[in-house]
Amino acid sequence: MSSSRYHLLTVSKLVNETSDARSVIFEVPPSLRQKFAFKAGQFLTFRIPKNGEHLLRCYSLASTPDEPMLKVTVKRVANGVVSTWAVNDLKVGDQVEVMQPAGIFIPKSVSGDLLLCAGGSGITPIFSILQTALKQGSGNIRLIYANRDQDSVIFKNELITLTEQYPKRLEVIHLLDSVSGIPSNHLLARLAQPFASTLNFEGAFICGPAPFMDSMEYALESINLSADKIYVERFISLPNEKIAGGQATDVPNNRIETVTQHSNGASDTLIDAVATIELDGQTHNIDWSKQDTLLEAAEKAGLSLPHSCREGMCASCMCEVKEGQVQLRANEVLSERDLKQSLTLSCQAMPHSSKVHICYT
Numbered sequence: 001m002s003s004s005r006y007h008l009l010t011v012s013k014l015v016n017e018t019s020d021a022r023s024v025i026f027e028v029p030p031s032l033r034q035k036f037a038f039k040a041g042q043f044l045t046f047r048i049p050k051n052g053e054h055l056l057r058c059y060s061l062a063s064t065p066d067e068p069m070l071k072v073t074v075k076r077v078a079n080g081v082v083s084t085w086a087v088n089d090l091k092v093g094d095q096v097e098v099m100q101p102a103g104i105f106i107p108k109s110v111s112g113d114l115l116l117c118a119g120g121s122g123i124t125p126i127f128s129i130l131q132t133a134l135k136q137g138s139g140n141i142r143l144i145y146a147n148r149d150q151d152s153v154i155f156k157n158e159l160i161t162l163t164e165q166y167p168k169r170l171e172v173i174h175l176l177d178s179v180s181g182i183p184s185n186h187l188l189a190r191l192a193q194p195f196a197s198t199l200n201f202e203g204a205f206i207c208g209p210a211p212f213m214d215s216m217e218y219a220l221e222s223i224n225l226s227a228d229k230i231y232v233e234r235f236i237s238l239p240n241e242k243i244a245g246g247q248a249t250d251v252p253n254n255r256i257e258t259v260t261q262h263s264n265g266a267s268d269t270l271i272d273a274v275a276t277i278e279l280d281g282q283t284h285n286i287d288w289s290k291q292d293t294l295l296e297a298a299e300k301a302g303l304s305l306p307h308s309c310r311e312g313m314c315a316s317c318m319c320e321v322k323e324g325q326v327q328l329r330a331n332e333v334l335s336e337r338d339l340k341q342s343l344t345l346s347c348q349a350m351p352h353s354s355k356v357h358i359c360y361t
Helices: 082-091 118-138 156-165 185-195 210-222 294-300 336-339
Strands: 006-018 021-027 044-049 053-061 069-075 097-102 112-120 142-147 170-176 203-205 230-234 254-257 273-279 282-288 320-324 326-328 343-345 350-352 355-359
Touching: 006 069, 021 082, 021 097, 044 069, 044 082, 053 069, 053 082, 053 118, 069 082, 069 118, 112 118, 112 210, 118 142, 118 156, 118 203, 118 210, 142 185, 156 170, 185 203, 185 210, 185 336, 203 210, 210 230, 273 294, 282 294, 294 350, 326 343, 336 343
Parallel strands: 112 142, 112 203, 142 170, 203 230, 273 355
Antiparallel strands: 006 021, 006 097, 021 069, 044 053, 044 097, 230 254, 273 282, 320 343, 320 355, 326 350
């Protein structure tokens, strides 16, 4: 039985992008289109039953918000149960439990210049941002795309088409290990340098294997690119959650999303509270013990809130504090700007005032 946060979507098309990467395209019934509206850079969470558990895996959306379907691209990883199933065994017509789009690897605006940096399958959210920015914006875009070899390049033909459509705005720089080796920090810095001084710069978005992202971040720091203009999406494995009460519970996903790292840990001023929660057009009032996170308090009250990792890392549980105060036990995903806009994470939020009003949008 699906939880309220998951919905069955039907696979309408499969596209083999490379020998080990496959795009999965879902049709979205009219009744779910509002729930599955998304922003470029967000991801879907699959809920896959396996041996009495549910495996949760997050995959970035490669399609754009104005398209009528949802497309994610999955690359098979070594010993990857879900990725191997998606690439080898998933069929058109199959149904998959999918959670509504989440994540904050999102440009605040696509009107200015963008530096997009992808390694391997990290192109997936970058491709959605790229297409959206070309359609809706007017700035210049440079895509730095690193791969093992020519055959590993995902969306190769689509990128050629886009460069032909937007020759004055888009520049794609392919870096292939098979041709020139692993790109050095110096090379990455040189490729990014023109964006360090542009006045219309919206940001640099980085996604891919950890070594590539580390190198790219180092390169951007070396040219003094402002930290608040750098957005990074990371992939980290988390331990599984235990099964409780004989029922399968969430297994933490394998992807963590982080923009810049900030933390405002809980203090000894926590107090018991009453939380008012707006969710899906309904308002709920629950008791909130100072021993619990908002997510835990809601679950004790029988209320199902959006969540995924439970570690303050994926932003699936992001919500807005409309009244009152909370403190975050941990935060690896919200930026200072997000916090100033009263955004918080229900899986880490602790009560800091006797009344707290929370809203999910």
